[in-house]
Amino acid sequence: MPDTPSRASKTLPPPAPIGAEKKAEEVQINGRPYYPGGDPDMPLLWYLRDVLRLTGTKYGCGIGACGACTVLIDGKAQRACLTPVKATMGHAVTTIEGLATDAGLHPLQRAWIEEDVAQCGYCQAGQIMAAADLLARNPNPGDDDIAKIPNLCRCGTYPRIRRAIKRAAQIAREGSK
Amino acid sequence: MNGLSRRAFLFATATASGALLVSWKFARADQPLPYRGARDEAQALGDFVRIEANGDVIIGARGCEIGQGVKTSLPMLIAEELDVGWDRVRVEQLPYGYVETDKGPSNRYGGQGAGGSDNIPSGWKELREAGAVARWLLVQAAAARWGLPAAQLRSQSGAVIAPDSRRLGYGELAAEAAALDLPKDPVPLKTPEQFSIIGKPTRTVDGEAIVTGRAQFGIDAYFTDTLFAVMLRCPHLDGGVEKVDDTEARKVPGVKNVVVIEGPNADEPIDGVLASGVAVLADSTWAALKGREKLKVEWTEGPWTGESTSALAAKANELLDRNENAVPVRNDGDFAKTRKQAPIHLEARYEMPFLAHATMEPPGAQISIEKDKAVLVASLQSPSGASQIISKLTGIPRKDIEIRLTRSGGGFGRRLKNDFVAEATLIAKAAGKPVKLIWTREDDLQHDFFRPFGVHAMSAALDKKKKIIGWSHRCAATPRNYRDRGMAEGKTPLYIGCVEPDDFPAGLVANLEKSYFPVASGMPRGWWRGPIHTFHAFAVQSFIDEIAVATKQDAVQLRLDLLGPPRHMKYEDSDKPGFETGRLAGVLQLAADKIGWKDKRSDGHGLGIACHFTFGGYAAHAFEVSVEGSELMIHRAVCAVDVGRVVNPLGVEAQMMGGTLDGISTAMNLAITLKDGQVQQRNFTDYPLMRMAQSPQSVEVYMVESTEEPSGAGEIGVPSAAPALANAIYAATTVRVRKLPLLAELKRML
Numbered sequence: 001m002p003d004t005p006s007r008a009s010k011t012l013p014p015p016a017p018i019g020a021e022k023k024a025e026e027v028q029i030n031g032r033p034y035y036p037g038g039d040p041d042m043p044l045l046w047y048l049r050d051v052l053r054l055t056g057t058k059y060g061c062g063i064g065a066c067g068a069c070t071v072l073i074d075g076k077a078q079r080a081c082l083t084p085v086k087a088t089m090g091h092a093v094t095t096i097e098g099l100a101t102d103a104g105l106h107p108l109q110r111a112w113i114e115e116d117v118a119q120c121g122y123c124q125a126g127q128i129m130a131a132a133d134l135l136a137r138n139p140n141p142g143d144d145d146i147a148k149i150p151n152l153c154r155c156g157t158y159p160r161i162r163r164a165i166k167r168a169a170q171i172a173r174e175g176s177k
Numbered sequence: 178m179n180g181l182s183r184r185a186f187l188f189a190t191a192t193a194s195g196a197l198l199v200s201w202k203f204a205r206a207d208q209p210l211p212y213r214g215a216r217d218e219a220q221a222l223g224d225f226v227r228i229e230a231n232g233d234v235i236i237g238a239r240g241c242e243i244g245q246g247v248k249t250s251l252p253m254l255i256a257e258e259l260d261v262g263w264d265r266v267r268v269e270q271l272p273y274g275y276v277e278t279d280k281g282p283s284n285r286y287g288g289q290g291a292g293g294s295d296n297i298p299s300g301w302k303e304l305r306e307a308g309a310v311a312r313w314l315l316v317q318a319a320a321a322r323w324g325l326p327a328a329q330l331r332s333q334s335g336a337v338i339a340p341d342s343r344r345l346g347y348g349e350l351a352a353e354a355a356a357l358d359l360p361k362d363p364v365p366l367k368t369p370e371q372f373s374i375i376g377k378p379t380r381t382v383d384g385e386a387i388v389t390g391r392a393q394f395g396i397d398a399y400f401t402d403t404l405f406a407v408m409l410r411c412p413h414l415d416g417g418v419e420k421v422d423d424t425e426a427r428k429v430p431g432v433k434n435v436v437v438i439e440g441p442n443a444d445e446p447i448d449g450v451l452a453s454g455v456a457v458l459a460d461s462t463w464a465a466l467k468g469r470e471k472l473k474v475e476w477t478e479g480p481w482t483g484e485s486t487s488a489l490a491a492k493a494n495e496l497l498d499r500n501e502n503a504v505p506v507r508n509d510g511d512f513a514k515t516r517k518q519a520p521i522h523l524e525a526r527y528e529m530p531f532l533a534h535a536t537m538e539p540p541g542a543q544i545s546i547e548k549d550k551a552v553l554v555a556s557l558q559s560p561s562g563a564s565q566i567i568s569k570l571t572g573i574p575r576k577d578i579e580i581r582l583t584r585s586g587g588g589f590g591r592r593l594k595n596d597f598v599a600e601a602t603l604i605a606k607a608a609g610k611p612v613k614l615i616w617t618r619e620d621d622l623q624h625d626f627f628r629p630f631g632v633h634a635m636s637a638a639l640d641k642k643k644k645i646i647g648w649s650h651r652c653a654a655t656p657r658n659y660r661d662r663g664m665a666e667g668k669t670p671l672y673i674g675c676v677e678p679d680d681f682p683a684g685l686v687a688n689l690e691k692s693y694f695p696v697a698s699g700m701p702r703g704w705w706r707g708p709i710h711t712f713h714a715f716a717v718q719s720f721i722d723e724i725a726v727a728t729k730q731d732a733v734q735l736r737l738d739l740l741g742p743p744r745h746m747k748y749e750d751s752d753k754p755g756f757e758t759g760r761l762a763g764v765l766q767l768a769a770d771k772i773g774w775k776d777k778r779s780d781g782h783g784l785g786i787a788c789h790f791t792f793g794g795y796a797a798h799a800f801e802v803s804v805e806g807s808e809l810m811i812h813r814a815v816c817a818v819d820v821g822r823v824v825n826p827l828g829v830e831a832q833m834m835g836g837t838l839d840g841i842s843t844a845m846n847l848a849i850t851l852k853d854g855q856v857q858q859r860n861f862t863d864y865p866l867m868r869m870a871q872s873p874q875s876v877e878v879y880m881v882e883s884t885e886e887p888s889g890a891g892e893i894g895v896p897s898a899a900p901a902l903a904n905a906i907y908a909a910t911t912v913r914v915r916k917l918p919l920l921a922e923l924k925r926m927l
Contacts (some may be wrong), residue, residue: 039430039463046463052410055397056390058586059462060537061618065861068537080284096390109388116380116827119835120244121387122394122537122586147870152861153589155244156838158872160831 027088029054030098040086045069047085048095056125057094060152067151069128071095077133096125099132107175108132111168119155129153131165138167187376196429203485210675225255225271225286226303226311230333232348234261237271238483239286239304240296241558242383243588244835245891246828247296248381250588251304258308258366261790269384272334273580275562280450282575284561291558291584291706294595294792294889297824300744301887309364311354317341318354319345336483340805350402369822378827394581395556398543400611403704404433406604407465407615408473410454410624412855413442414699418454425471426457431464435472436607443480443699444907446662449566450625451596451701454617454665455606462615481699482854483619486630489696489851490528493632493653496694497526503692504671505652506667507678510688512638517640527716528916529637529654530848532628532705535864538586539621540597545611550577555601570602588706589839596628622864623856626703627849629655629675632845633716638688643728645739648686652676652713672697674702677709679748679756681717681790685739696799700851706839707892710791711899715844715917718787718900723913732786732904733769737762746792754886756790762817763796764788767817767879771801781805785905787897793820793888795881798837807924809845814873818893821885829890834876842867845897845920 017088021056026033029052048054048071048159069080072094098104106127118124129161130149134141146165153161190488196296227235236255240247241562252268274286290298312332319337320327322345336344369375386392411417423435456475514815516522542555545566551573557563560580568575571825585592593791597614605612631654638647658664664671672693684745705711721739725732743759765788769775772784788797801813816833824831850857858864903914906923918920 007860018405038461038469040462042461046461049397050399050461050463053399054390055393058394059396059615060539061861062864063618063860066537066618096388100389105385105388109385110386113384114379116379116384116831117386118384119246119831120242120537120587121381121383121392121584124387125390128388143874150868150870152537152866152868154535154589154839154865156835156842156872157831157868158838158869159875160832161869162874 025089027085027090029093030093030095035121036085043081044071044083044085044088044093045080048080048102054095054097058125060123060126065152066123067130068126070122070151072129072133075133075136075141077130094129096129099128107168107171108133108135108164110171111164115159115160115164115167117157117164119157123151123153124157127153127161131168132163134165135172136170139172141165205803215618219832224306226259228347228351228460230348230351232265232346234259234266234335234472235348236266237269237270238268238284239289239587240276240288240300241291241560241582241585241592243556243558243592243807244290244584245291245296245383245832245889246825247291249379249583250624250825250828251300252373253379254300254304254383255308255556257372258305259312261335263374263379264380265335265800270582272582273291273564275561275564275575275578277576289560290593291588292590294794294892297889298793302403305366306364310360313360314357315347315350315356318350318829322350322353333572368746375824375907376822376826379825380827394538394748395543395554395583396538396541396585396586396615398554398581398583399613400543400545401791402595403543403611403613404602404608405460405462405465405615406440406456406612407456407462407469408456408600408616408620409469409474410452410620411440411476412623413476413478413480413808414484414854415440415483417477417479418455419475420479421455422473423455425473429459429468429471431460432457432468434458434608435468436604438603441660446665447596447660447701448662449570449596449599450603451594451626457599458604458612465615466617477478478854479699480765484699484851484854487850489630489655489698493694495694496653496696497632497634500651503694506672506676506691506693507683508690509683509686512647512690514690515688516636516638516649520641521639521643521646523639523724524634525635525720525915526638527719529629529712529715530630530850530917531630531700532847533622533625533849533858533864534589534591534705535590535866536585536591539616539618540591540603541613541615542598543611543613544598544601544605546571546602546605548646549573549661550579552579552581554581554583554600555598556583556592557589557595558585558588559595562593562600565597566599567602570599571606574843589706590708593627593704601651606653608732618861619859622849622858622860625656625849626701626709628705629657629702629712630698630700631675631712633713634717635720636777637720637724639724639728643730645682645686645724646874647688648682649689649696650676650691650713650717652692653696653702655698657694657704657708660701660848666765674704674709675712677713679746680713680815681761682739684739684746685758696864699854707791707895710789710892710896711840713904714787714896715899716790718789719899719903719915722785722787722900723902724908726907733774735763736765736788750914756794760795760846761788761790763881764795764817764819767881768797769800769878770802771817771877772813772815781909783905783910785901785903785908787900787904789896791893791896793821794890794893796833796893797896798813799839800901800905802902802905802909804906804923806926807927809906809920809923811841814841814876815879816876816894817879817881818890819881819883820890820893821883821887823880824887826880830878832890833894834880836892837866837876837898838872840895840898841873841902844869844902844917846918848918
């Protein structure tokens with residue numbers, strides 16, 4: 001089995017050597033299997049960034065307090081800075097780079113662009129991943145549901161985040177009709 | 178071209194694909210200007226526009242994008258005069274444009290830093306001219322092709338149009354236009370009625386890149402063969418490294434090297450690294466972090482071991498009580514005499530905490546140093562400062578230092594300093610390899626150039642008709658940065674960054690004194706978004722409210738009375754235009770109207786208002802709040818703003834919304850405190866930025882329609898937010914908060 005792909009291109013992980021079903025010795029990231037071979041305690045954040053060069057997932061605090069590193073693990077929002085790579089073995093990880101599909105951008109990504117949410121943009125991947133978890137659980141979230149997203153934004157984009165999540169919910173509803 | 182080589186004079190060149198590269202200004206600084214344009218004639222040329230044969234337009238963005246929107250708004254200025262559809266424009270980030278001319282160092286792109294809300298004002302003329310020159314060349318090319326006088330042709334949306342309606346797309350003309358000489362005379366600019374891009378709500382050009390994770394921030398850059406570095410910095414102010422035991426650190430798999438970095442001496446200006454420390458280099462960030470944990474370092478404690486916030490507060494108040502040896506800031510009339518004779522006299526003190534910048538992307542830098550050249554990729558606000566530091570530390574001439582700019586995950590003034598660049602440079606020099614330096618959040622909160630700490634003592638004298646006839650503002654504070662080289666050499670007055678001579682109500686009250694008392698401290702200080710303005714607007718605008726309450730006057734009317742009839746007043750904080758009393762009155766009135774100032778509130782709701790002038794812009798905030806138990810509820814947040822002509826309404830709205838929330842978040846909860854000469858906060862758990870649940874659902878932003886020259890919008894949204902909030906809390910509770918952060922103070926007082 002090859003070790004960690006070390007020459008991963010900047011934007012796309014290398015082709016997977018085997019099929020997409022989840023196995024105990026691999027971690028599936030954005031639909032492709034990887035076989036982390038380094039320090040199993042390395043947080044997923046640094047594995048994604050330093051090893052795979054999937055840099056959309058951001059470092060913000062290292063203690064799970066800010067949410068800039070939020071990814072989906074088996075569909076649930078998790079802090080990549082606190083999750084050791086070994087804990088993701090046998091699970092499916094989705095990062096911001098894997099949120100769009102062949103059909104196009106995720107409704108949240110479209111809504112985020114339309115509402116012009118980002119200012120500096122640094123926390124936004126984490127915000128979107130947290131919102132993706134919320135929308136998957138609750139296709140029609142209210143203000144109180146949205147307010148439970150604890151991710152920090154230093155620029156103060158919260159009002160536009162609120163609008164974008166509601167707009168995304170609407171896009172998703174219209175898309176599924 | 179008077180015998181000058183066209184090539185030397187003109188940087189408009191055709192590429193192999195027929196693309197047009199248009200520079201604007203002139204090729205060499207010693208040659209006469211072909212047209213009068215650049216504000217700074219010593220600045221050399223730059224390339225901003227490229228047109229592909231297929232008509233695609235590539236516009237270079239020169240500014241440091243820190244979230245203030247300049248990567249969108251500055252190219253809009255060029256595109257407007259170029260006369261292209263914005264949907265055909267692709268924006269590319271320009272690198273730092275250092276060039277050497279016969280007159281000395283210059284920048285081919287003009288100013289590239291991010292400070293003082295200056296990008297829009299400085300780009301307003303220069304960048305529109307860049308677009309206009311490019312358009313002029315395209316029209317000349319069409320005129321030559323058709324054999325018609327250029328005066329008969331017009332341009333529209335990326336095409337030149339003849340009187341008989343024939344059209345030639347810019348792409349078809351690009352190669353020919355590139356072969357032409359630049360205009361000898363100034364090219365006329367559009368009149369505002371002709372604007373089709375300026376003034377249109379325009380989304381950020383990086384919107385899709387950001388939501389797909391492709392946008393590049395400084396932290397996202399990786400050099401081949403780089404080593405990852407983290408530093409353990411001395412926790413004591415101006416302390417040093419006594420002894421390092423790196424045995425265990427070097428045993429951590431992946432750790433490659435350990436390097437000691439010397440900090441500045443306690444009496445030297447800080448213009449390199451900020452603190453002494455030990456760097457761990459490894460093959461991943463994680464290995465470097467693990468290695469750092471294993472370091473055993475003995476520190477020397479430095480001269481500030483006893484320093485604490487409470488001692489600084491006591492010292493500041495003592496200085497104000499003694500009132501001796503003040504640094505004079507401004508003196509109009511005779512305040513002391515006025516006060517003695519006035520029937521009404523009021524005073525109050527306001528305490529401001531140290532603040533950290535806490536940019537979401539912490540400081541950091543990637544640098545590769547070879548024998549005679551260096552490449553830096555980092556999130557910056559001052560690329561020229563970075564260039565100077567690297568050159569000073571390596572001996573590499575600045576022209577051989579390449580600096581690639583990226584988006585920055587916030588700036589707020591933190592990146593006006595380049596200490597992190599200095600660290601990366603020294604580490605890379607010692608390691609002999611490219612280095613990627615990462616700061617953790619703990620590093621960031623503990624080792625910042627903090628906003629100053631201080632106490633404002635306000636005093637006012639009123640006549641029998643309750644008119645303010647005397648005003649005194651005395652401030653005792655840690656100077657904004659006594660180890661700034663300009664301050665250390667006595668070139669910059671000590672009060673800069675803490676008291677502003679011309680700030681409201683200077684010039685509006687006949688007897689006015691402002692004075693300053695420096696408080697010695699080992700805490701590094703620097704600029705924090707709207708630096709001086711956030712620091713003292715809280716005191717000024719809270720005190721005005723206190724005067725209104727104490728003398729039973731309307732808080733809006735009292736301010737309007739002070740501002741008086743619209744007039745122009747000098748304001749010497751920079752090269753910005755002066756202060757227009759009418760424009761400040763305008764935003765104040767607008768905010769009051771929108772919040773429904775005259776409508777009585779019931780059920781414990783209270784209204785508060787404040788206004789301020791910052792870097793050429795005017796803003797007022799009005800809030801409706803209630804306090805339930807010890808919980809502060811913000812029911813409405815109104816921000817009225819006048820930044821002159823609005824270049825991008827969507828961007829200005831974002832800045833006002835974000836500035837308002839930054840102001841609220843900071844005022845409610847944020848403070849950096851010192852104990853035993855060490856910063857007590859470590860991470861977001863004890864420096865709690867506002868989360869969505871605490872944020873108002875919306876910020877209502879109202880922009881004044883204006884034909885005035887545009888001012889920047891990145892800072893004006895902050896200063897009046899905190900006092901408006903405190904004033905609203907008073908209205909709702911009759912509790913007056915005079916110390917920030919206000920939630921802790923409110924809980925203490927309720």
